[in-house]
Structures are given as C-alpha cells and as structure tokens.
Amino acid sequence: MCGIVGYIGPREAEEFLVAGLRRLEYRGYDSAGVATISPEGALTVAKTRGRIERLAAQLEETPTPGQVGIGHTRWATHGQATDENAHPHLGGSGTLALVHNGVIENFQSLKRRLEGDGYQFHSETDTEVIAHLIDSQLAGQSAVDDMADAHYQPLVEAVQTALAQLQGTYGLVVLFHQWPEVLIAARSGSPLIVGVGSGEHFIASDASPLAGYTDKIVYLADHELAVVTADNLRVVHRDEGHVTHDIHVLDFESGDVDLGDYDHYMLKEIFEQPESLTNAMRGRFDFDAATAKFGGLTLSPQQLRSVQRLLLTACGTSWHAALVGEYQLESLARLPVEVEYASELRYRNPPIQSDTLLFAITQSGETADTLAAMREVKRKGHPVLAINNVVGSTIAHEADGGIYLRAGPEIGVASTKAFTSQCTVLAMLGLYFGRLHHLSFSAGMRIIAELQELPDKVRRALQTNDEVRRIARKYADCDNFLYLGRQANFPTALEGALKLKEISYIHAEGYPAAEMKHGPIALVDRHTPSVFLMPQGHVYDKVMANLQEIKARNGPVIAVICEGDMEASKLADDVIEVPAVEEFLQPIITSIPLQLLAYHIAVARGCDIDRPRNLAKSVTVE
Numbered sequence: 001m002c003g004i005v006g007y008i009g010p011r012e013a014e015e016f017l018v019a020g021l022r023r024l025e026y027r028g029y030d031s032a033g034v035a036t037i038s039p040e041g042a043l044t045v046a047k048t049r050g051r052i053e054r055l056a057a058q059l060e061e062t063p064t065p066g067q068v069g070i071g072h073t074r075w076a077t078h079g080q081a082t083d084e085n086a087h088p089h090l091g092g093s094g095t096l097a098l099v100h101n102g103v104i105e106n107f108q109s110l111k112r113r114l115e116g117d118g119y120q121f122h123s124e125t126d127t128e129v130i131a132h133l134i135d136s137q138l139a140g141q142s143a144v145d146d147m148a149d150a151h152y153q154p155l156v157e158a159v160q161t162a163l164a165q166l167q168g169t170y171g172l173v174v175l176f177h178q179w180p181e182v183l184i185a186a187r188s189g190s191p192l193i194v195g196v197g198s199g200e201h202f203i204a205s206d207a208s209p210l211a212g213y214t215d216k217i218v219y220l221a222d223h224e225l226a227v228v229t230a231d232n233l234r235v236v237h238r239d240e241g242h243v244t245h246d247i248h249v250l251d252f253e254s255g256d257v258d259l260g261d262y263d264h265y266m267l268k269e270i271f272e273q274p275e276s277l278t279n280a281m282r283g284r285f286d287f288d289a290a291t292a293k294f295g296g297l298t299l300s301p302q303q304l305r306s307v308q309r310l311l312l313t314a315c316g317t318s319w320h321a322a323l324v325g326e327y328q329l330e331s332l333a334r335l336p337v338e339v340e341y342a343s344e345l346r347y348r349n350p351p352i353q354s355d356t357l358l359f360a361i362t363q364s365g366e367t368a369d370t371l372a373a374m375r376e377v378k379r380k381g382h383p384v385l386a387i388n389n390v391v392g393s394t395i396a397h398e399a400d401g402g403i404y405l406r407a408g409p410e411i412g413v414a415s416t417k418a419f420t421s422q423c424t425v426l427a428m429l430g431l432y433f434g435r436l437h438h439l440s441f442s443a444g445m446r447i448i449a450e451l452q453e454l455p456d457k458v459r460r461a462l463q464t465n466d467e468v469r470r471i472a473r474k475y476a477d478c479d480n481f482l483y484l485g486r487q488a489n490f491p492t493a494l495e496g497a498l499k500l501k502e503i504s505y506i507h508a509e510g511y512p513a514a515e516m517k518h519g520p521i522a523l524v525d526r527h528t529p530s531v532f533l534m535p536q537g538h539v540y541d542k543v544m545a546n547l548q549e550i551k552a553r554n555g556p557v558i559a560v561i562c563e564g565d566m567e568a569s570k571l572a573d574d575v576i577e578v579p580a581v582e583e584f585l586q587p588i589i590t591s592i593p594l595q596l597l598a599y600h601i602a603v604a605r606g607c608d609i610d611r612p613r614n615l616a617k618s619v620t621v622e
C-alpha cells in the first residue's frame, strides 16, 4: 500500500521523484525516501520517517544529484515508522538500492538464510530481504564487459532468480550502483506502470505522478519485469520471456490531481460530485429503449437475461455502495442480490448457483481482498464484472468486463465521489436489468428522468455546506455518534459513520433505526448525537417513531430531511434539508451532508483530512 516511483533520463531525477511521491502520498505516509546516482557515480540515499514534506526539507539542505533515481512513500506493514525502516533499502554493501510496495510472506526464513550467508540487516522490513537476495545473485556480474550490449540480461536473470524465491506481493524498482544507465522494475500482485517520454522514462505505482510529464503509459502485468533505460523500455515475462507492451493514453490531466482552491482533496472531491455523476451517466442512456447501456458489459443481453442472481463484493465504502445496490437492484430489477465482504467471500467458499453474476465494486481497482474474491468466483466459472474508477487497474484488467465510474482521480483517502458514482451506476444497472425483465418503457423513462435530475439536486444539497459547518462545530467535541436510517438509507448511515471514523477518529456506528431498541439505544445520552436519515418515503413514519425514542432519552438529534419537512424540524435539534428524490436515489443525496459533516467535524478537531492516521487510499495487501 506504499507508493513507489522511478526516473531515468536527462532531468534531475529528484525533481520528478519528490513531485511523484507527493501525488502518491495517499497510498501511505509513514516514511519517505529517495536514492539517486550522481554523474560522478555516487549512490546517495535520503530517507526519513514521516511525510514527504519532511523529506523535501531534508533534500533542500542535502540534495541527491543524478539523472536516475527511485523513491518511496510508506504504509508500514513490517516494522515501525522509523528512519531505518524507511525505503530505499540497500543490497549487500550498497551494490543496489530498492523500493518495494507489497508484502513478502516468507521473509523471515529468507532473512535467516541470508544472515547465515553473512548479510547484515539494518531494518525490520520484509523489503530489505529482497535487496540482499538480488545482491546475492549479482556476484560475478561486475565482470560482464558490456552489460548494455547484453541488454542487461545478466541483471534481469539476477533479479528473476531472486524474485522466484519470494512468496507474497511486490511492485518494486531496483537501482544498480554499477549500472546507473538502467532501472529494473517488477510486479506481482501490486500495481506498477511505466510512463514513456521522449528520451526518458518514469515508473510509478499508479498514473497520478505522470500527469504533466507524459500521457503515454504501459501497465505492467503480474510476473512482468521492465528493463528501463532513458531511451528504451523492454518488458520480460517471468515464464514467456520478451513480451510486446501496449502503450495507453492517460485519461486525465494534472489539473485533475491538483488541489486548486480547496483546502483539502476530500472537500474538492465532495464538490466535484455534480460533474462526476454527470460523467457516470454521459452517453449511457438508450432513450429509444428507455434503458441504460454500458459499453463494457461484455456479456450479451441473452446471457444477462439468463442471470437469476447477483453477487456483489467489495470492501469499505465500496461495500456500503454494494449494500445500497442491493436495495436498488432488488427493487428495480426484482433480482435476488447478495452482498459479501470480499475479505470473507475469498475464504468462505459459499455455494454459488450457476446462474449467478458477480460484480466486484472498487474505486481503486487494486484492493487485494476484492481482487482475490473476484479471482475465486471467476475460478469457479462464474462471469465476473467490475465497477471501477481506475482505467487499466488490475481488477479492471482481470474482470470479464465492467463499468468505469469516470469519477476522475479520487485522492482524498476518505472516499466520497466514488461512493455516489457507484450508487448511481448500480441504479443504472437496476434500470438495465429491470428493462430486461419486467420494467415498462414508461417506467424506464421515469427512472432515466430521475437520474438525469440528480447532478442538480446534488448541487443543491452541497449548498447546505455552511449550515453543516455550523452543526459540525456544535457537536465537534462529542466522542460518540450514532447514524440511523432505514431501507436504502441504512447503508448510507453506515457510510456516514465510516466517514466520521476515518477522518476525525470519533467512534461512530451506523444502524437500521429500528435496531436501536435491541441494544444500541443504551448508548444514548446528552453527549451522543444521533444522525437520522429521514427523507420522505414509505418508512418515514417508522423513522419518525425511532427519532422520538431517542428524544425521549434526551439524545441530541441531527436529522437529514427533505426540504420543507416541518414535522421533523420541530422534533430534531438540528436539521439539514436536502432535495426530495425517488427512494432508490436517496442514498446519493443524503450522503452529501454526511460527507460534509464528517469533513467539518474533522477540520474543527484539527485532523489531517487527506492523510488520516493509519489509513491509505488503496489497500493492496491482505
């Protein structure tokens, strides 16, 4: 879950390395480091615990010169967030430097063997094992007269021999002290791409560092290794040898990844939702057939018509979107839907009926548990499709097809616009399957009309920002929150609680409102606010009754209600009014004030909004 970068070409490498790590910092921010080789041949390593800014300040004082280098920002898996455990790690006595994203499961046994061979370890990391392992394969290579003529094949073999001994996942880049004209990058399980420039190459964990440098990228697949010089890129597969590589065009600019006038990426992405929802729907309605259309649904209408059961799997916020999808798909398509935590599904081995279609829902497309659950269901012969936001991600690559969210880069660790886009795409899937089954033409057109009004209604919900900020400051000192909703607003309550937990570190729980009486109501007191999601709908009166149960125990109530709802306004301590929408779209509208509430409470508590403690944007380890 770390971020790694590499550069080779005519520029000073440090400039791209530091800028790239800043863009990748959402992948982990426990420590950071770079290594370069100067024109004079000096291998320089600079690394420190903490944020990129701390490293940048260090480099201001002691730059790392050179036109080749590697860099890393860390999410600690093995060993504390210390200077010693920061990457890059050196192999042997400094024959190479290496940065790594992933987890090596058999590192202890390899470490014991290498210590037996006389290697000294300077860190607690699994990564240092790889550096020494490659060093142990390098012995004798220095005698190679012209490594370039040999296309660096001896180095490739040394790296491949070392990698063959690893169990686990990696995306890594190796910088060789004796051969500064080449970098070797390799992937198995962790994402890695190469940016192709003219007379230069860039390596990164994802595309965000490349915006503004090049728009030509090569996605490395598992078990592929890239031999990268300033002028050349060669891709070698572990088993198949040399492979041709496709160059893709980056689908976003640096403006998409820059903060602009916002204080935080999370706030920027909250306010981007009218556009991201418009993008999610653009060109995806078939007005002649009153249905939705998706270019990436690679199964034929006949195959999709024969689907009798949907299985949705995901993690975190995406799992909450899947729960919303369950309500939407069952109500619009009348198809039975099961929602599974991916981390459970990958090992639970449930009986899956033959006419089941799996959707893996994931913003990043790299979440290890979701990838593994999808692979497991695919291995059993079921069709698997992905709902994903990152073009070319591993899950998008391995699924049989899918739907891109088109929400643009989501950099804030707390997911916001991806959630509402996921719920919108799931509603459109409900329309698609509904029209394949029982939904009439006019019903289809009504649903399309409701969906098309969504961006404007979200824009109106965003206008509650000032009111939400006032409410947030009122409750910012509370240490426990309850989020309550019914039907499709129950998963939204879960999502609201997760947002608050993630960025303000306040304990919060989401519940179906009627569940309170069965225990959680014991938590209610003057200092524990309950956030009620109660837009108009077929369970409104039931939720109102639940609200009165809380008021009867002096629990403060913040209610998200439809504009003009006077009844709830009289009862709740604070209300946030949002535009009315059809019930299957309510989670998209009611989640907006919940995102803003979490954001403003976290700001009031002085929390690091975009880099919340202990978290990372994409969980690529199990």
Ligand code: AGP
Pocket: 315, 316, 317, 318, 361, 362, 363, 364, 365, 366, 367, 370, 413, 414, 415, 416, 502, 616, 617, 618, 619
């Ligand atoms: C949400 O704010 C978190 N960042 C996290 O729960 C996230 O949703 C989860 O890790 C799944 O990520 P994915 O959608 O990229 O697969």
